Amino acid sequence: MPILDTRDITKQFGGLIAVNQISMTVNKNEIVGIIGPNGAGKTSFINALTGIYKPSSGQVHFKGKEITGLPAYKIAKHGISRTFQNLRVFSNISVLENVMIGAHCRIDNPFHHIFLRPFRSKRIEHQAYEKVIVLLKNVGLEEKKESLAKNLSYGEQRILEICRALASDPELLILDEPCAGMNSAEMDTLADFVKKLRDEGQTIVVIEHNMRFMMAVSDRIIVMTEGAKFREGTPAEIRNDLEVQKVYLGEQEVE
Amino acid sequence: MLTGFFESKQGKWLLLGGLTVCLLLVPKFVTDIYILSILNMMIIYSILCMGLNLILGFTGLLSLGHAAFFGIGAYTTAILMTRYGFGFLSAFFASAVLAMLAGIVIALPTRKVRGDYFCLITLAFGEIFRLVATAWIEFTRGAMGIVRIPMPKIFGIPIVTETHFYYLGLGILIFTYLTLKAITDTRYGRAFIAIREDELAADTMGINTSLYKIMAFSIGCLFAGMAGSFLAVYQTVVTPSNFRLEESCLMIIMVIVGGMGRNLLAPLAGVVVLTVATEVFRSTAEYRMLIIGLIMILVLLLRPQGIFGSSSFKS
Numbered sequence: 001m002p003i004l005d006t007r008d009i010t011k012q013f014g015g016l017i018a019v020n021q022i023s024m025t026v027n028k029n030e031i032v033g034i035i036g037p038n039g040a041g042k043t044s045f046i047n048a049l050t051g052i053y054k055p056s057s058g059q060v061h062f063k064g065k066e067i068t069g070l071p072a073y074k075i076a077k078h079g080i081s082r083t084f085q086n087l088r089v090f091s092n093i094s095v096l097e098n099v100m101i102g103a104h105c106r107i108d109n110p111f112h113h114i115f116l117r118p119f120r121s122k123r124i125e126h127q128a129y130e131k132v133i134v135l136l137k138n139v140g141l142e143e144k145k146e147s148l149a150k151n152l153s154y155g156e157q158r159i160l161e162i163c164r165a166l167a168s169d170p171e172l173l174i175l176d177e178p179c180a181g182m183n184s185a186e187m188d189t190l191a192d193f194v195k196k197l198r199d200e201g202q203t204i205v206v207i208e209h210n211m212r213f214m215m216a217v218s219d220r221i222i223v224m225t226e227g228a229k230f231r232e233g234t235p236a237e238i239r240n241d242l243e244v245q246k247v248y249l250g251e252q253e254v255e
Numbered sequence: 256m257l258t259g260f261f262e263s264k265q266g267k268w269l270l271l272g273g274l275t276v277c278l279l280l281v282p283k284f285v286t287d288i289y290i291l292s293i294l295n296m297m298i299i300y301s302i303l304c305m306g307l308n309l310i311l312g313f314t315g316l317l318s319l320g321h322a323a324f325f326g327i328g329a330y331t332t333a334i335l336m337t338r339y340g341f342g343f344l345s346a347f348f349a350s351a352v353l354a355m356l357a358g359i360v361i362a363l364p365t366r367k368v369r370g371d372y373f374c375l376i377t378l379a380f381g382e383i384f385r386l387v388a389t390a391w392i393e394f395t396r397g398a399m400g401i402v403r404i405p406m407p408k409i410f411g412i413p414i415v416t417e418t419h420f421y422y423l424g425l426g427i428l429i430f431t432y433l434t435l436k437a438i439t440d441t442r443y444g445r446a447f448i449a450i451r452e453d454e455l456a457a458d459t460m461g462i463n464t465s466l467y468k469i470m471a472f473s474i475g476c477l478f479a480g481m482a483g484s485f486l487a488v489y490q491t492v493v494t495p496s497n498f499r500l501e502e503s504c505l506m507i508i509m510v511i512v513g514g515m516g517r518n519l520l521a522p523l524a525g526v527v528v529l530t531v532a533t534e535v536f537r538s539t540a541e542y543r544m545l546i547i548g549l550i551m552i553l554v555l556l557l558r559p560q561g562i563f564g565s566s567s568f569k570s
Contacts, residue, residue: 072459076460082459101460114441115437125441
C-alpha cells in the first residue's frame with residue numbers, strides 16, 4: 001500500500017486553477033521527483049498536501065488515514081515534514097534550537113508536567129536534545145550548534161532546514177527546491193545526502209528545477225504543467241520523452 | 256576565564272544566587288523610604304516586563320494594552336479587599352486568574368487577525384479598560400479611584416512598611432522568574448520563539464500556533480495581574496490614571512531597552528534605566544517623555560539588541 005495517496009487534488013484561487021486534479025502515490029522508501037516549468041503548480045500542490053492551503057476538492061490519504069484539509073500542524077504530527085522553496089530557517093536563533101523546534105511535536109512533555117513532574121519534564125527534554133545532537137552530527141553541523149542560523153553559509157542553511165524537518169521523525173519528507181541557489185559541488189553533496197536518507201528508509205518527495213539533480217536522485221518522476229499532471233515515469237523515460245522536452249524547453253521548434 | 260565560569264550552568268546559578276542574596280540584603284543597608292519606594296516600583300515594573308517579554312520578546316506579539324491587564328489585577332484586588340472582605344492571598348490569586356482569563360479572551364482573535372491588527376485590538380482594549388474604569392462610577396468610583404485598600408496580611412504577618420513590601424514584591428518577582436524560566440526552557444519556550452521567527456514554518460513543524468499565541472499572551476497577562484494586585488495593596492489606592500496607554504508604552508520601551516528574548520532578566524536592565532531616568536527628570540514634568548524617547552533612540556542606535564539582549568531579530 002502506498003504511504004501517500006492523493007486523489008484528484010484541485011486548488012483554485014478565484015478563477016485560477018493552480019492545481020488541477022492531481023492524483024499520485026508515493027511508496028515507502030522511494031524518492032519521487034516533481035518537475036515542471038515555473039508556475040506549473042508544484043509548490044501549490046505541496047502546500048495543499050501539507051495543510052498550508054486547503055484543497056478545493058480531492059482527497060489526501062496518508063498511511064491509510066484521510067488528512068485532507070487538516071491544519072498544517074496536525075499534518076506534521078501525522079508524519080509529513082517539509083522544507084521551503086525560499087528557505088525558512090529561524091534565522092535569529094541557534095542551529096541547535098532550530099532543530100529542537102523541528103522535534104517539537106515528538107517531545108512528549110505536557111504543559112502541566114513542567115510544574116507537577118519537573119524531573120520527568122527535564123528528562124524528556126534532555127532525551128530530545130541528545131537525539132538532536134546525533135542528527136546534527138550526521139549532517140556535520142554539530143560544531144556549529146551554538147551559531148545563529150543566519151550566520152551559516154547558504155548551503156549549510158539548506159542542510160539545516162532539512163535537518164529541522166528530519167527532527168520530527170517524518171515518514172514522508174518533502175523537499176521544495178532544495179538546490180535553489182546552490183553551486184554544483186553543494187548540489188552533489190546534497191544529492192548524496194538525499195540518497196543516503198532513502199537508503200536508511202526515508203520516503204522523500206522532491207520538487208526541483210535542476211534536471212541533473214533530479215535524474216541523479218529520483219526513483220520516479222512526475223512532470224507537471226499548467227497545474228496538471230503531464231507525465232509520470234522513470235528518470236530515463238522522462239529524459240527521452242520529446243513532449244516533456246518541449247514543455248520544459250518551451251516551444252522552440254525550428255519551422 | 257571568569258566570564259567562562261559565569262556562562263557555565265553552575266556559574267549562572269551561583270551568579271543568580273548571589274544576586275538574590277544581595278537583593279535580600281538591600282533593606283539592611285538602604286533605609287531611605289524614598290529609595291525603597293523607587294525599588295518597589297522597579298519590582299512592579301520588573302514583574303510586568305518579564306511577562307511582557309514572553310509576549311513581545313519570545314512570541315513577537317506587540318501588545319499595546321499590557322497596562323489594562325495590570326489594571327484588571329489592581330482593580331480586582333482593590334474591589335475584593337475593600338468590598339468583599341477578601342484576604343490578600345485570595346485576592347492576589349483571583350487577580351492573577353482574572354487577568355489571565357482577560358488575556359485569553361483578547362488573544363482569541365489572533366487565530367484570525369495577525370500582526371498590526373492584533374496590535375490595534377490590544378490598543379483598543381487598553382483604552383476600553385481605562386474608559387470603563389473612569390466612567391463606571393458605581394463599580395470603580397471613576398477617576399476618584401478605589402481608596403483605603405486594607406493592609407495585606409500573609410499567613411497572619413501584616414505587610415506595613417516599605418521594607419515589608421520590598422520583600423513581598425521580591426518574592427513575587429522571584430516566583431515570576433522561576434516560573435517563566437521553567438516554561439521557556441522547554442519545548443513551549445522554543446515554540447514561542449519559532450512563532451516570532453516564522454509563523455508558517457512553526458506551523459509546519461507541528462506547532463499549533465494559534466494555541467501557543469494565546470498561551471504566551473495569557474501567561475504574560477497572568478503576571479501583569481499579579482503585579483497589579485501588588486500595586487493595589489502597596490499604593491492602597493488605584494485610579495484609572497495608573498493604567499493609561501503611556502504605561503503600556505513605557506513597559507514596551509523598558510523591554511526593548513533592556514533586551515527582548517531568551518534572556519529573561521534582560522528587560523530588568525530597561526526597568527532600572529527608565530525608572531531612574533523618570534525619577535531624575537521628575538522635575539521636568541512633560542519633558543520627561545522627551546528624555547525617555549531620547550534614551551530609547553540612543554540605546555537602539557548603539558545597541559539595537561538592547562542592553563543585555565543577545566541578538567536583534569528584526570534584520
